[in-house]
Amino acid sequence: MRMEKTAVKKRGLTAIFALCPAAHVIALLGGGLIALFLALRHDGALMQTLSARFVQPLHHALARVTAHLPFSLAEWLYAFAIGGTIVYIIYEITMLITRPERLRRFYRLCMRLAALVLSIYALFCLLWGVYYYGDDFIVRSGLPSGAITSEELELVTLYFADLLNEYSTQVPRDEAGLCRTDRQAVLAYSPQFFRALVRDYPCLDGPDVPAKAMFFSRVMSIIDFTGFFCPFTAEANVNVDFPEALFAATVAHELSHQRGVAKEQEANFVAVLASLADGDADYCYSACMLAYIHLGNALADVDPTALQMISHGLDASVKADLTEHNAYWERFETPVQTVTNTVYEGFLQSYEQTLGLRSYGACVDLLVNYYADAARARFASAAANEDD
DSSP states (O other): HHHHHHHHHHHHHHHHHHHHHHHHHHHHHHHHHHHHHHHHOOHHHHHHHHHHIIHHHHHHHHHHHHHTSOOOOHHHHHHHHOOOOOOOOHHHHHHHSSSSOOHHHHHHHHHHHHHHHHHHHHHHHHHHGGGGGGGGHHHHHHHOOOOOOOOHHHHHHHHHHHHHHHHHTTSBBTSSSBBOOOHHHHHHHHHGGGGHHHHGGGGOOOOOOEEEEEEHHHHHTTTOOOOOEEETTEEEEESSSOOOOGGGHHHHHHHHHHHOOOSSSHHHHHHHHHHHHOHHHHHHHHHHHHHHHHHHHHHHOOOOOHHHHHHHHHHHHHHHHHHHHHHHTTTTTSHHHHHHHHHHHHHHTTTTTTTTTGGGHHHHHHHHHHHHHHHHHHHHHHHHHHOO
C-alpha cells in the first residue's frame, strides 16, 4: 500500500509540473538565487568581489552598448513588460470564465506570474543588490562622514545659499525670472560630466555616456520619481517634466548610480560633488539647490530661526525657483504617490537600507563634513575683503 501511494504521489507531482514546466524551472531558479543572495549578502568580501569584478564591468559594457540607442531601452522594456502582463492577465481571466479546467488554468496563471516576479527580483539582487553590501562610496573614497554640529550645519547651509545666489545669475531664465535650463544641452553635456571628479576619485570611473530623457515623464511624476537607473540595461533615465532648476542635479544623481554609487544619500552627495568639481553653471546651480534643500530641511529641525534668516537672504530668482518646484510636486500628492512611496520605501528596507526614503536626507552629514572647511574659508575671505 505504501508503494502504491508513493507512485500516485509521483504521478501527481509530475502532472502538476507538466502544466507549465518552464515556469516551474524559472521560479525554482529565481527563488534559489534569491535565497542564495539572502544567505550570503552579509559576506562583505564576496559582495565587493561580485560588485567590482562582475556587476560594474557588466554595467560599463551594457552602458556603452545602450548609449547608441537614441531612446531609453529600459523605459520601453518596462512599458512592454507591464502592458504585456496586464494583457496576459486579462486574457487568462477571460479563459477562466469561459473555458473548462479552471483550476489548471488558474494554477498556470499563478505560476507564470510567480516565475516572472522571482526571476526579475533575482536578477535585480545580482545586478544591483550586491552593491548595498559591498564597499560603499564613502569607504572607497576615504571621505569623512562623522558626526556634525548644529553650528557646522548652519554654516554649510549658509554656504550653499551663497553659492545658489552666485550661480542663479548664470543660468537661463524666462521673462518671469524662472530658471529655464536647456534640458537637451544638459543631457548632451552629461557624457563628460564626471571627468573632473574621476581624476580625484578613480572609484567613480566609468563609460562617458549620456543620461536619457524619458518618454513617460508625466507618469513618473505621478508616481513621484524624478529618474531611475536600470541595472538591466545600465541606463541613467531622467524625468523631463518637472521644473528645470533641479533637472541637472537629477541627471548627476542618476549618473552616480550608473558609476556604482547605490545608496541614495551617497548618490545625492556625489551629484553635488561632481557638479561643483566640473564647474558647469547649469549643473552647479542645480546641485547647490539640491544641497540647500537637504541642508535646509535638516536645519529646520535643529534651528528654524537660523534657517529663516538664511532663506531671507536668498535672491528673488532662487525663491521663485523653489516655489515653482514645490508647487509642481504638490499637484501630485495623491494616494497613488503615497502607495508608490510606501512600496519604494519597502524596497529600500528589503536591502536593509533602514532609513528608507529618509536616506535621501542622510547626505547632509556628508555635505557638512566635506564642505565645512570651504565654507569657513569663503566667509573668512569675504570678511577680510570687507575690512580692506
